[in-house]
Amino acid sequence: MSEKIHWADVVAGEVPRDMVHRVATGITPSGPIHIGNMREVLTGDMAYKALRDRGVTAELLYVADDFDPLRKVYPFLPESYAEYVGRSISDIPCPCGEHKSYADHFLTPFLSALKDLDIRPRVIFARDEYRAGTFTKEIAAALLHTAEIRRILERVSGRTLPADWSPFYPVCSVCNKISPARILEHHETHHTVRYRCSCGNEGTADYAKGEGKLVWRVDWPMRWAHFGITIEPFGKDHATAGGSFDTGKEIVRKVYHHDPPHPVVYEWISLKGRGAMHSSKGVVVTINEMLEIVPPDVLRYLIARSKPEKAIDFDPGMGLTSLIDEYDRVSHEGTSREFQLSQIASVPTRIPFRHMVTVVQVARDDRGLFQCLARSGYDISRTEDILAQAGRVRAWLRKYAPDQVKFSVKDQLPARMRELSRKDLETLRSYTEFLERMDGWGAEAIHNGVYQVAKEVGVDPKQIFEAVYLAFLGQHRGPRLGWFLEALGREPVLGRLREAGILCV
Ligand SMILES: [Zn+2]
Ligand SMILES: [Zn+2]
Missing domain, CATH: 1.10.10.350 (Arc Repressor Mutant, subunit A)
Structure with missing residues (x-):
């Protein structure tokens, strides 16, 4: 058999060994964080683990873009959110009423899913950093280089920017929006700008206190420089010619005198028969919904076994049982790199998924479940773990299983x-x-x-x-x-x- 090098090891081999590496991932929690987004963090995590396995000093970062504005009233939101469009997702109410903010509503379950998936990044909350003045120097540099940044953006992206364009959007003190306001004046020593918002308000914003943020195309390269990012996975939308990676590369060199990270471009995950997942369109299976059904190491395996540039068409119905069977096979061999990168130490041996599908439908309750399993000779001492496995299978039967695998044992002779x-x-x-x-x-x-x-x-x-x-x-x-x-x-x-x-x- 020819030696195939796993994609994560290829990435790790493409960067110099003799330096500290920082692998960055980032997702805007503006909607349900779905398994398409999961590809970003898992791609980053596997590249990070591959570096570590080579003995390279590396760190994994997750930047929560919780300072971004709400862009529109998404299909999953009530109309009443119209008044919040343009305001930071950290400063608007959560849809269920149980979280601190809109951003937290989506971030909290996502961060807990990361733990389940054995992804342990340093988490950076963009809004906290802006408020703490972390980026004050970099924002000043962007404002001072406005003309140059503007030239780069126009030349590389082919877009024409308005005459009064600025890389910095203040938070307007009247309408509270992160506003493409006209910047009238920049006072570098006081780290403030005077602005005129489209609502008519003229005010002063202190960028050392988080009273505004850099636009995405400048914010991204600014972070590379600030955190010393050397590797970053991102979706193919950012990788198009003239896209934000192309403009970012020039901006980071010219304005921040730093090299851009080594890019790892990944393809979308689509849901079989339903198209690519987009939180803004509501076509999603969230990571948390997925973890209700799929064991976390199998979810890792879904990403580990495909090169990032390969699109994944995920079938949560019968396709999932084949995926789990395949994972069970590679885990018995125990030698493949895909398996090593998918493994989670705390996950013990499993009862085959298909068998569990039968058992949970045969057993009337948990006691019956353990009796069935014992009858088949399984070790049933890890009660909690078995119940978790049964719970995932029950959820799968409820939500995704095709009818042909469902049955109920009749009480009497039919x-x-x-x-x-x-x-x-x-x-x-x-x-x-x-x-x-x-x-x-x-x-x-x-x-x-x-x-x-x-x-x-x-x-x-x-x-x-x-x-x-x-x-x-x-x-x-x-x-x-x-x-x-x-x-x-x-x-x-x-x-x-x-x-x-x-x-x-
Ligand atoms: Zn909530
Ligand atoms: Zn305003």
């Missing part, structure tokens, strides 16, 4: 048994007798018995499968029969099948 012919019922009785004679109660033997009996009696095995499913589920299909009957338990299975056998007498 009326549909009457559909079976006398011959079918006799065959079923032969299979029942086989089960009665069987040593032990194992999935494989139960399953193979169907073929053995079918051969002896001279019928298609399908007839036995259908008759058994009908007897328990009132439908012709069901989960893999061996696991299913094993999970139900010997006595309940024999009881029901004997009852069915009486029908043919």
Whole structure:
């Protein structure tokens, strides 16, 4: 087999070893943070871990852009948010009423998801930094270089900026908006600007106190310089010709005398059949919703196994079961780099997802769940962990599972048994007798018995499968029969099948 180098190791190998590296990620918490956004932090985290594995000193940063303005009333917001458009998402109310601010509403669950995914960055809150005066020097430099920045932006991006354009937007003291106000005067020693807002207000903003912020295209390169960022993943929208990375590269060199970071451009994650995820359009599965269903290491694996430049079409239905199966396979081998970068120390061995899908639908409650699992020979000592796994599978069944994997065990012999012919019922009785004679109660033997009996009696095995499913589920299909009957338990299975056998007498 040829040695394939994992993409994260490729990234780590592309930068010089003999310096401290800072890998930056950043997401604006202006809407639900979805699994498309997760690619940003996971790409950064894997590059960071690959650096560390090479013995390079590295740090992972997550910058929360919580000082950004609300851009519009997104589809998931009530109309009443119209009055907040233009104001900082840190200064407007949260949609549910339980968080400190709008930004916190989306950030809090996201930060907890990062922990679950074993991503432990230094978290920087943009608004706090602006308020603390962290960027005062850099804002002054941007204001002093307004003409030069403007030339770069116009030349590289091809856009024409208004005559009174400024890289700094003050927070207007009257309308409270982060406003593209006209800057009338800059007082460097007092770190203030005089401005005239479109609302008519003329005021003074102190940029050492966070009374305004740099526009995105300048804010980004400013951060590279300030924090010493050397590697940064970002979405392909920033990577287009004349886009914010292109303008940022020039601005960081000319204004801040710093090199731009090594870029890692990533593609979108789309939801099968629903298109690329965009929080502004409401087409999302949030990271937290995903973690209700997918084990965190499998979610890491989804990102680890694809190069960043490859689009991911994620199917949370049956596609998820295949993904989990694939992960279980690589984790048994335990050697691949994809697996190493996906692993989370605290996650123990799992019960196969497909089996859990059967067991949670067979068991009436948690006690039944543990009985089923014990019957199949699983170690059930890690109670909490097993309950968490069962909880994820139940949520998957509720939200994403296709109908063909769902079933419910009927309390009584279903009326549909009457559909079976006398011959079918006799065959079923032969299979029942086989089960009665069987040593032990194992999935494989139960399953193979169907073929053995079918051969002896001279019928298609399908007839036995259908008759058994009908007897328990009132439908012709069901989960893999061996696991299913094993999970139900010997006595309940024999009881029901004997009852069915009486029908043919
Ligand atoms: Zn809230
Ligand atoms: Zn104003």
